[in-house]
Structure formats: C-alpha cells, structure tokens
Amino acid sequence: MSPRTTNQVKKIREERIEEIMNSALEVFAENGYLSSSISKVAQHAGISKGLLYNYFKSKDELVKEIIVKGLNSLIKDVKLHENITISEDQFVFFVHRSFKSIQSNLKFWKLYYNLIMQPPVLALIADDIWQYVMPFMNILINYYTKKGVENPEAEARALIAMLDGVGLDYISDPKNFPINEVEKIIIKKFK
Amino acid sequence: MSPRTTNQVKKIREERIEEIMNSALEVFAENGYLSSSISKVAQHAGISKGLLYNYFKSKDELVKEIIVKGLNSLIKDVKLHENITISEDQFVFFVHRSFKSIQSNLKFWKLYYNLIMQPPVLALIADDIWQYVMPFMNILINYYTKKGVENPEAEARALIAMLDGVGLDYISDPKNFPINEVEKIIIKKFK
Amino acid sequence: MSPRTTNQVKKIREERIEEIMNSALEVFAENGYLSSSISKVAQHAGISKGLLYNYFKSKDELVKEIIVKGLNSLIKDVKLHENITISEDQFVFFVHRSFKSIQSNLKFWKLYYNLIMQPPVLALIADDIWQYVMPFMNILINYYTKKGVENPEAEARALIAMLDGVGLDYISDPKNFPINEVEKIIIKKFK
Amino acid sequence: MSPRTTNQVKKIREERIEEIMNSALEVFAENGYLSSSISKVAQHAGISKGLLYNYFKSKDELVKEIIVKGLNSLIKDVKLHENITISEDQFVFFVHRSFKSIQSNLKFWKLYYNLIMQPPVLALIADDIWQYVMPFMNILINYYTKKGVENPEAEARALIAMLDGVGLDYISDPKNFPINEVEKIIIKKFK
DNA sequence: CATGAATGAGAGTTCATTCAT
DNA sequence: AATGAATGAACTCTCATTCAT
Numbered sequence: 001m002s003p004r005t006t007n008q009v010k011k012i013r014e015e016r017i018e019e020i021m022n023s024a025l026e027v028f029a030e031n032g033y034l035s036s037s038i039s040k041v042a043q044h045a046g047i048s049k050g051l052l053y054n055y056f057k058s059k060d061e062l063v064k065e066i067i068v069k070g071l072n073s074l075i076k077d078v079k080l081h082e083n084i085t086i087s088e089d090q091f092v093f094f095v096h097r098s099f100k101s102i103q104s105n106l107k108f109w110k111l112y113y114n115l116i117m118q119p120p121v122l123a124l125i126a127d128d129i130w131q132y133v134m135p136f137m138n139i140l141i142n143y144y145t146k147k148g149v150e151n152p153e154a155e156a157r158a159l160i161a162m163l164d165g166v167g168l169d170y171i172s173d174p175k176n177f178p179i180n181e182v183e184k185i186i187i188k189k190f191k
Numbered sequence: 192m193s194p195r196t197t198n199q200v201k202k203i204r205e206e207r208i209e210e211i212m213n214s215a216l217e218v219f220a221e222n223g224y225l226s227s228s229i230s231k232v233a234q235h236a237g238i239s240k241g242l243l244y245n246y247f248k249s250k251d252e253l254v255k256e257i258i259v260k261g262l263n264s265l266i267k268d269v270k271l272h273e274n275i276t277i278s279e280d281q282f283v284f285f286v287h288r289s290f291k292s293i294q295s296n297l298k299f300w301k302l303y304y305n306l307i308m309q310p311p312v313l314a315l316i317a318d319d320i321w322q323y324v325m326p327f328m329n330i331l332i333n334y335y336t337k338k339g340v341e342n343p344e345a346e347a348r349a350l351i352a353m354l355d356g357v358g359l360d361y362i363s364d365p366k367n368f369p370i371n372e373v374e375k376i377i378i379k380k381f382k
Numbered sequence: 383m384s385p386r387t388t389n390q391v392k393k394i395r396e397e398r399i400e401e402i403m404n405s406a407l408e409v410f411a412e413n414g415y416l417s418s419s420i421s422k423v424a425q426h427a428g429i430s431k432g433l434l435y436n437y438f439k440s441k442d443e444l445v446k447e448i449i450v451k452g453l454n455s456l457i458k459d460v461k462l463h464e465n466i467t468i469s470e471d472q473f474v475f476f477v478h479r480s481f482k483s484i485q486s487n488l489k490f491w492k493l494y495y496n497l498i499m500q501p502p503v504l505a506l507i508a509d510d511i512w513q514y515v516m517p518f519m520n521i522l523i524n525y526y527t528k529k530g531v532e533n534p535e536a537e538a539r540a541l542i543a544m545l546d547g548v549g550l551d552y553i554s555d556p557k558n559f560p561i562n563e564v565e566k567i568i569i570k571k572f573k
Numbered sequence: 574m575s576p577r578t579t580n581q582v583k584k585i586r587e588e589r590i591e592e593i594m595n596s597a598l599e600v601f602a603e604n605g606y607l608s609s610s611i612s613k614v615a616q617h618a619g620i621s622k623g624l625l626y627n628y629f630k631s632k633d634e635l636v637k638e639i640i641v642k643g644l645n646s647l648i649k650d651v652k653l654h655e656n657i658t659i660s661e662d663q664f665v666f667f668v669h670r671s672f673k674s675i676q677s678n679l680k681f682w683k684l685y686y687n688l689i690m691q692p693p694v695l696a697l698i699a700d701d702i703w704q705y706v707m708p709f710m711n712i713l714i715n716y717y718t719k720k721g722v723e724n725p726e727a728e729a730r731a732l733i734a735m736l737d738g739v740g741l742d743y744i745s746d747p748k749n750f751p752i753n754e755v756e757k758i759i760i761k762k763f764k
Numbered sequence: 765c766a767t768g769a770a771t772g773a774g775a776g777t778t779c780a781t782t783c784a785t
Numbered sequence: 786a787a788t789g790a791a792t793g794a795a796c797t798c799t800c801a802t803t804c805a806t
Contacts, residue, residue: 032311
C-alpha cells in the first residue's frame, strides 16, 4: 500500500497516452480529422472529454503527436537514416519496407494523406514531414547520381511520387489494389 | 422599365453560376473544402450568402458540380473516351495531356485530392470519379495486354498510381517540382 | 385595339387577386401558414414573387384578406346577420349551414384553425374574428334566454365550442369523421 | 476537488431536463412552436443554446418529449386506461377530469392545439396522439353502445369534438370562458 | 405589368474548449 | 485523475422583402 513512485505514475501516464493515441488514430482514419469530433474520440477511447484534455492540450496537438509517432516508426522501419549512400540491395529493401509499411500501418497512412490534403491542418505537421522526407530525397538523389541517370533529382522525385501514388491508391481500396505486383513493377522500373 | 427577357435572365444566371463556381474553386483549393465556409465563398465571390443558395441547393451540391465540370473538362482534354485500344503515340499523348491538365488546372486538382481524402465528402463524388477512371483503366489494361507485359492490370494500376503521385506532389509544391523532367522519365518507363 | 378602360383594368386586377388568393389558400391549407414560403405560393399561382407583391403588400396582408373574404362568405351563408332573435327552425338552419360550410370550404377552415392556434399570427386576424363571432354569440344567448335554459351564456358558449370542436376534428380527418350523424346529434342536444 | 458522483451528475441532468422542458413549454405555449426560436427558449431557461442541445437532439425532439410527457400525465389523471367498460359515474368522472386537466395544464393544451394544427409539425406527434385517443374512443363507443343510443360511434365522436372545442375556446380566452357551467351542460347532455 | 436576382437577418445545429466538482 | 455540464463562436441554410430591368 505504499504510494506509487513517480516512475510508476509516469509509466501509467505514458501507457494511457499511447492508448488514447491509438484509439484516436482509428477514429481519425475512419472519418477524417476534421469530421471527427473530440467527443467521438473520447467516447471511442472510453474516457471523458475532460480527461483527454488532461493528456493533450488540443485536438491539433493530439493529431500532431500521432503523426510524429508514426513518422518516427516509419523511419525506424526503413532503416535509411544512418546512411547517405546505398547499394542496389539497400534500395530494393527500402522500397520493399515502404510497401510493407503502407500495408501494416493502413490507418496511419489514411490519416496521413487525409491531413496533408487539408492546407490549414497540413500547416501543423508540414515541418515534421519535411524533416522526414528530405533525408530520403538526398539518399535517392545520391543513389541515382551514382547510377549515372540523366536527371537524378527528377528520378528521385518520380520515385517518391510513385510511392505517394501507391499509398494513395492502396488506402482508397486496399482489397483490390494489387500491391505486391505493383511493388515488383516499381522495383524493376526504378532500380 | 420593361422586364428582362428570358434570355437576359438566363445569361445572368449562367454567368453568376460560372462566377460562383470559379470563386468557390479558389477558396476550396486554398483552404480545403471542410475548412471553407459558405460565408467565405460568398464573400470571395462578392455576393451574399443568400444568393449563393439561389443557384446551388447546398454546399455539397456546389462542390459536386465543380468536380463534375472539372472531370468532364479533363475527359475532353485527354481525348480517350472514344477509343478502346490505343497506339503507343496515343499513350504518350494521353500521359502528356494528363500532365498538362495538372499544370493548367492546379486549383481543380488541389480540390480533387482534398476531397478524395475525406471519407464523408468522398461519398458525394465517388460515383462520378469511378465513371471517369474506369474507362481509362480499361484502355490501359488493353494497351499493356497488347504490349505483352507480364501483369497488365498491375501495370495499369502502377501507371495510374504514378500519375496520382505526381498530381499529389506537384500540387503540394508546384514551383519546385520538376514536372517536365518527371514526365519524360515516366513516359520512358511506362511506355 | 383601343386601350383598356380603367374599369377593364380594375376588373382584370380583381380577377387576378381572386386567383392568387385561391391559390394561396390551397398552399396555406396544405402546409400551414408559417411553413408556406412566398416562393411556394407564387410558384403555385404560376406567377413571380415580385408580381405577388404587386397585389399584396406582405405575406400577412395576403393571409388576412383570405380570412376576411372567407368570414364574409360564411356570414352570407348562414344568413344570421340581419336578425337578433331567431326561431327554432332558424336555429336548426344555422347549425346546418355551419356544418355545410365546414364541408364545402374545407381548405378555408384548415387555414382558419391553423391561424388561430398561432398567437403571433392570430393577432393579425383576431379583430376580424371577433366581429364575426360576437353577433352569433348574442343571437344564441338571446335564443337560449327565450327558451328559458338555466345559463344561456354558458349554453351558447357550449354550442360554439361544439361547432369549433367539430370543425377541428373534421378537418383533421374528413374522410372518417361521421359529420352528418354528428350534426343530427348536436341538433337534438342543443335545439 | 473530487469528481462528481454518478448520482450527482444524474440529478443535475434530470433537473436541467425538467427545467428546460418547463421553460420551453412556456415559450412554445405563448408564441407557438414555429414562432419560438431555440435562442428564445434557451434565453428563457437562462442557459446557452449549446447546452440545450446537450440534453435534446433537436427542437423537434424537445417538443415531442414535452407532448409525450403531457399526454402521459393526462392518461394518469383521467384514470381510464385500465377499463374497457365504464359506469355512468366513471363517465362523469372522466369528463370532469378532462375539464380539470385543461384548466391545470393550460400551457400544455395551448401547445397541443398549436401543434396539431400545423401539418408539418403534426407529423412528429401524430402517432403518439393516436395511441392516446384510440383507447378513449373505444371506451366511449362501448359506453354509448351499452346505453343503447342510436349511433354510438357518432355519439363518441361528438363528445370528443365537444371536449376539443371546449379546449380550443378555453385556451383562447381562459378568463371569460365559463368552464364550470359548460362542464355541467355537457355532462347533462352527453351522460 | 412582370421578372427573379439580390439581400440580410435570423433560424437550427455543432463542437473545441473550459471548469466546477 | 476524472467527469460531463456549460459556453460561445461559427457553421449551413431559409425566407420575406426589395428593386433594377
């Protein structure tokens, strides 16, 4: 019956935050950010609106933290953050991991595309996104420069657009989009 | 003193509808559909809220008419609606026209991608979009089948995703996206 | 091709006013006064809103004129306005005519009851109604006084309430209300 | 510091609902349903518009609950719901209670008659009303059948019309309507 | 005489956020 | 830590009325 230590309290708090974020992600992904009320989010998480504001100081902050967490997790997944030059195998691995991420984090990507398409909301996360995309871009430019293609930057931009388009189309219709076959085609064309 | 003729009235009506749709497109493209109030749209068009509702039954109907008009204009531009099989030249022409459309109708495409990423709003236009995409898809599958590629449907899906991705990335940063170079790369890879 | 005389013009105007009032009565009776927009009324009459305001200076004035016209017509029907004392036969005739009026002017009575139940609208016509009801009341009190009933005023009030109630119930469900049988019962009880 | 208990919250909620319904009844009875804005209702209740919507889904739902509550209260008052056949004493009691109800729930009846005379609003409550009126009707038909009157259904309809008419006339001018005398007359005539 | 484009005030409703408990 | 009552601003939409033509 000893009082909880500061650490215990902190851990409980973090777990609760985690739960709320996961729950909110589901609501946002399903209905879109702007169309999801805080009431719905709190209800889906099984808590009161008041308590939600105890953990997040606004709706915007809540979604921002969800996005930051998702991007960090993605960076960890594709394992590109350490290198500046990559081999062809690493390139293939990167593309493959990107495809896997879309499939295993469907809800996150639904929210992601929902947000970046809404200018006033995008403003909240634009910086975070650039911090994540820029290193990729540089690695890819580097990769294509070494391969000696005509216009490495355009080639990198094209690949990133390709991945964005796959994301967009896959989340719109995950059941029918032939994602594995499309992956093969892309690797063949862009390798 | 004499009342306006039917033709005069009709002309005023058509002009106003045109004005409102153009004005609304600008506001919607800039701020996103959900974040744009009818007040803002009316103000931007220089008219009262009430008058807007004289011409459009609802905000939803307004945006739907904008989208339908834009899609029809696109179909006319790419000139694919008559054929079922296309030559390589026609393919190149189609991709080229798609790229031109993105550049010349930037606002429309901003709105388009804004809408399809918002589940409750997408419902309004999903049918119209499918009516437009399906024929393209079939023509492309047909094209790749004739070319003898391994998986024509996946190849077609990949191309459409590619175009979607270019649209997405271009509208996010039109000044820096090397759209002409990317066009060349895509034509080379997907032709 | 001679220009129309002032009288012709006046007659045309009156006919038009008549048409509009009849048309408006239909709309008001069907949907209720407050729920009927001027647009609907004008559309149903086959004219423009502007023209309607040429004949009636407001929605309130339009409905007021409809009511006044209906009440005058009722007074003419029951033919009680000249007498102050009536015989039993005249009493029966009066009740009978009241019942006939309800049936033949169903729409008018629908509107009438709709209006008197809405305080802010009732204010428009309250005076007219009292001018019409008061003479009836006096005649009835006189009638019951001569018959030697215990409380002539209450008896008169009860009869008028009875007629009001029949009106109310009949217009609510004209097909099933046994109006002729009810008439017989009332005459027997109140004669 | 401690959060409110579930019971405290429930009590606040019930009290607020009661307050709002009473306050709304006053406003609706005074001005009519359609002419009463939610702003007015909230203001009269001393709360914000937003809070009203915390307790009632819509203006329509609010008025519907007021009507249902009033009808239930009436059913309890006249105590007819258990029997199918009634004695003359019970009949007199029923009429008497109906008269008492009109006097003690004047505002409710003002609203009631206001609503049933407005076609689009009547639709909201028509079912509830029929559920209440039908049993009365059957009991009365039964009563008059046993008494051996010529046309029991018409007799019952006439009585109900009579009561409706009294209601109508009493609420229009409660101070001058001789309700107690009228009650005696009706009981004598319809018993 | 006749039109309907145009307005502006106000309607019902939603919702992020605050705060007493 | 936890609740949901409470607010107020902003939202979409309606409509009686006016007025240029």
